[in-house]
Amino acid sequence: MARLSKAELLQHVEDAFRDGGWNVLYLSRKGEHPGRYRICRDDHAFTIRVYIWNITHGGGRQRSASEYRIQITGLGQDWFEPEIGGKTLILGWWPNDEVFAGFDYRRHKKKLGGSPSFQVGLAALQSALANRFAIHRKNTSELAIAFRPDFLGAYAENLEALHDTGQTLREENLLARMALEPSGIAEHEIREEIAEPRRWAVSQTRRALRALDFSERVLNAYKHRCAVCGIQLQLLDGAHILPVAEPGSTDETSNGIALCALHHRAYDRSLITFDPDYRIYVNDGRIEGLRKAGLDGKLQGFRSQLREVIHIPAEKNHRPKQQFIERANELRGWHI
Secondary structure, eight states: OOOOOOHHHHHEEEHHHHHHHHHEESSOOEEESSEEEEEEOOOOEEEEEEEEEEEEEOSSSOOOOTTTEEEEOSSSSSOOOOTTTEEEEEEEEETTEEEEEEEEEGGGEEEEEEOOOEEHHHHHHHEEEEEEEEEEOOOTTTTTEEEEEGGGGHHTHHHHHHHHHSSSHHHHHHHHHHHHOOOGGOOHHHHHHHHHHHHHHHHHHHHHHHHHHHHHHHHTTTTTOOOOOOOTTTTTEEEEEEEETTTTTTOGGGEEEEEEEEHHHHHHTTEEEEEOOEEEEHHHHHHHHHHHOOOOHHHHHHHHHHOOOOOOOSSGGEEEEEHHHHHHHTTOOOOO
């Protein structure tokens, strides 16, 4: 497979952040390597400097067939320049299955030797494709992390702690279990298995993995189209019907619905809802309040986009459950 240019590699980085709901602001020219960005989502923001190379086989008969690597070339100097006050990412891109590998910048602060390369195992790359992320312990005890693009935001946010986790076999095993089934890891296990300085980051990583897993299942069930208006265009959220903080809420696909950004906000603000028969309703009381306030612009266009009933998944077990719909409507003040 042909190697990608630096501009093409950085485009994968930018796309991965954007697909994860992050705003990407350029601090360097587009395609310039290393890339520098300001990454923002909700109340989270940080700057990053991204070094990235193609992942290729280690090469040579003396190399194991399972050893892959990035070959550090074209730096212009013999060291990685840090992002002061931000994060420095050293990444590889494996095009075969479209996964990244991340390496710990702190292990490579010094002047690089001749023809430097950083290794990651084939098993970790393949496991990351199936399980969102996987770890590879190198002979130097450095932890390389392979991950799918949708995990890039969580990886960057918790960069140092993730590379530090796994200093003991118990921590490494918990991370491996978390990759396989994030919902199967309880908070008390994190407290018991992970050293205090890294607990918060591991807990945040578990939360991010659960959210990604839920969203992926919901969007796949709805064929990546809004249940209310049918739009796709990668503008969708996998939304909880019964909010995640409420007692009885779960990460079952049947507690989820695919909504575009507009209708997700309209649903959360009780402007629209649906009943157990999947019929869509508009909150006329709220509409009247908006009309009186002079905030009903484009109302007719908004109404015209709505289906009579929501689009539902083909798989019956994935369709919204009555108990979640009724409880969510009760919490939002609907009387249908």
